Amino acid sequence: MDRIHSLYLHIPFCTWVCKYCDFNAYAVLEGLIPPYVGALRHEIDIAGGELPIGPLETVFIGGGTPSLLTATQVRQVMERVRAIGLASSAEVTLEANPSNITGQAVEGWLAAGINRLSIGVQSLQPDALRFLERLHSGTDAIAAIRTARTGGFANVSADLLYGVPGVGLDTWLDTLQSVLDEGVQHLSAYELTVESGTRLGQEVRTGLVQMPDADDQLEQYWAAAARLEAAGYAHYEISNWAQPGYACRHNLAAWNYQPYLGVGAGAHSMFRRADGSTERLWNVKGPHVYIKQASEGGHAVDGNETLSAERARGEAAMIGVRLLEGTIAAREFPGQRQQLVGAGLLMESDGHVRLTRRGVELANQVGAAFLVEAAATQQGKG
Numbered sequence: 001m002d003r004i005h006s007l008y009l010h011i012p013f014c015t016w017v018c019k020y021c022d023f024n025a026y027a028v029l030e031g032l033i034p035p036y037v038g039a040l041r042h043e044i045d046i047a048g049g050e051l052p053i054g055p056l057e058t059v060f061i062g063g064g065t066p067s068l069l070t071a072t073q074v075r076q077v078m079e080r081v082r083a084i085g086l087a088s089s090a091e092v093t094l095e096a097n098p099s100n101i102t103g104q105a106v107e108g109w110l111a112a113g114i115n116r117l118s119i120g121v122q123s124l125q126p127d128a129l130r131f132l133e134r135l136h137s138g139t140d141a142i143a144a145i146r147t148a149r150t151g152g153f154a155n156v157s158a159d160l161l162y163g164v165p166g167v168g169l170d171t172w173l174d175t176l177q178s179v180l181d182e183g184v185q186h187l188s189a190y191e192l193t194v195e196s197g198t199r200l201g202q203e204v205r206t207g208l209v210q211m212p213d214a215d216d217q218l219e220q221y222w223a224a225a226a227r228l229e230a231a232g233y234a235h236y237e238i239s240n241w242a243q244p245g246y247a248c249r250h251n252l253a254a255w256n257y258q259p260y261l262g263v264g265a266g267a268h269s270m271f272r273r274a275d276g277s278t279e280r281l282w283n284v285k286g287p288h289v290y291i292k293q294a295s296e297g298g299h300a301v302d303g304n305e306t307l308s309a310e311r312a313r314g315e316a317a318m319i320g321v322r323l324l325e326g327t328i329a330a331r332e333f334p335g336q337r338q339q340l341v342g343a344g345l346l347m348e349s350d351g352h353v354r355l356t357r358r359g360v361e362l363a364n365q366v367g368a369a370f371l372v373e374a375a376a377t378q379q380g381k382g
């Protein structure tokens with residue numbers, strides 16, 4: 001099996017489940033975090049003994065709200081990560097909610113080995129934060145970024161949401177500018193999408209909420225892209241911008257279709273076997289059942305699938321094409337590539353296939369086209 005250099009740890013707890021969220025997240029269940037941390041530690045230990053892991057170049061503690069863990073709990077988890085092989089130059093990210101970022105927490109996270117903080121700002125505008133059911137204020141979010149930076153984090157990212165009902169272009173750009181003024185090294189801007197199983201999904205279905213139309217969302221997206229590029233941030237993935245040298249290495253590994261281990265409730269893993277096949281595994285989603293299984297046996301796998309070589313190549317192209325510098329993975333699909341170039345969605349340069357501006361707007365369809373060609377090739381062989 002190929003060695004694994006990336007580790008994702010999922011913390012499924014939040015203080016409150018926001019109405020637009022369809023991540024594997026649960027309102028924090030009293031008393032569940034300590035056994036969860038114990039289960040996580042055991043799963044990491046067992047994986048370290050069974051899999052070719054390390055040195056880990058990237059670790060990402062995501063959620064949910066990982067900043068609900070105490071600094072001691074983060075340190076306990078990181079001890080086990082270090083025990084299975086952590087590179088000294090590894091990027092170690094913790095996702096944090098502004099409400100949890102205090103000087104003391106920052107000190108504890110740094111001491112535990114976290115060196116990148118990804119802060120869920122989402123918005124600074126009071127109405128938008130209320131709409132999104134975020135528990136922090138804009139002032140809290142700015143203070144959190146300052147606390148992280150002055151406390152010693154040299155690599156800080158902020159997540160923002162655009163396309164929020166009631167937030168016009170100017171307000172959105174003001175929010176973006178205020179965050180950039182704080183000197184974050186990295187910024188992710190995601191469109192507020194309506195997922196059917198969420199409360200927002202229901203509100204949109206029943207007409208209680210009207211989402212901005214697609215043109216308005218695109219206007220906000222491209223205006224943000226222009227503002228970010230003017231401020232010296234490279235647009236390296238559809239939703240991600242970074243100052244030079246600060247692209248998220250963990251996500252780059254995923255977009256380059258590198259194997260990774262995921263631990264925690266609902267976490268996915270992807271391994272590449274010695275015969276070249278690709279295997280995907282996923283853990284049980286619920287925290288209670290995860291704790292029981294991972295604590296007892298060190299495993300909590302709920303399912304797995306082996307991908308055909310064609311399917312894996314299709315996925316690599318689908319994911320890789322999100323990188324704005326392009327991907328060589330798409331070269332393996334000459335049929336779709338030509339069609340998409342012809343349709344003005346892709347362009348080719350230096351052996352890489354890259355999205356055009358229109359391609360960025362229709363990236364999901366572009367990616368899906370590679371999967372369709374992969375399936376057709378597979379059928380032809382079968």
Ligand code: SF4
Nearest residue numbers: 014017018021025064
């Ligand atoms: S804080 Fe993040 S993960 Fe938690 S419910 Fe809100 S959007 Fe979902």
